[in-house]
Amino acid sequence: MDITEQNAAERLLLKDPDALAFVFEAYGTGIYRLAQRVLAGIGQPQDVEECVSDVFLTAWNKIAEFDPSKGSLRVWLHIIAKYKALDYRRKRSGGAIMEPLVSEPEERQTTEELALNRARIEDVVRLVESFDPVNRQLFYKRYFYYESMEEVARSSGLTVKAAESRLGRMRDHLKRKLLAGEEEFG
The missing domain is CATH 1.10.1740.10 (RNA polymerase sigma factor, region 2, helix turn helix motif)
Known part of the structure; x- marks a missing residue:
């Protein structure tokens, strides 16, 4: 196989x-x-x-x-x-x-804290995966690959300003969704 x-x-x-x-x-x-x-x-x-x-x-x-x-x-x-x-x-x-959005679990964290961290990471990944392919690529290139805004814009065929605007809207979307999830369970 x-x-x-x-x-x-x-x-x-x-x-x-x-x-x-x-x-x-x-x-x-x-x-x-x-x-x-x-x-x-x-x-x-x-x-x-x-x-x-x-x-x-x-x-x-x-x-x-x-x-x-x-x-x-x-x-x-x-x-x-x-x-x-x-x-x-x-x-x-x-x-x-x-510190990144969600920190790597530390040994002194409780089981509950570890579970919450894992859930947050999973939520972020799920939300990013729900973006349309162009926006998902922009997000990954900027925040996972740490490409400069110029590189991100050039590779996607956008102006730097347009790429910054899209990324800002994606961050706002993630923030709203993650905060709504905390209120739902909090």
């Missing part, structure tokens, strides 16, 4: 090394670019490679936590990569940086 994007997660769950090789081949470049952007100006080039290795090791060890109903394997891997790279950046810069 050949490994495809559709069955890669299932094969990883079975600890198939060929599935890991496939996932690395399919998503490694994007994850490397993301780590490179987050770690730009910090540490050594080897830090990016180490971070990428940690991403795939984490994916290998935690594949049972992947839920395809909440997003694609690619998105899940990029979320892991973003948080790993931010952790590396924090460690290498010797100080705190601005």
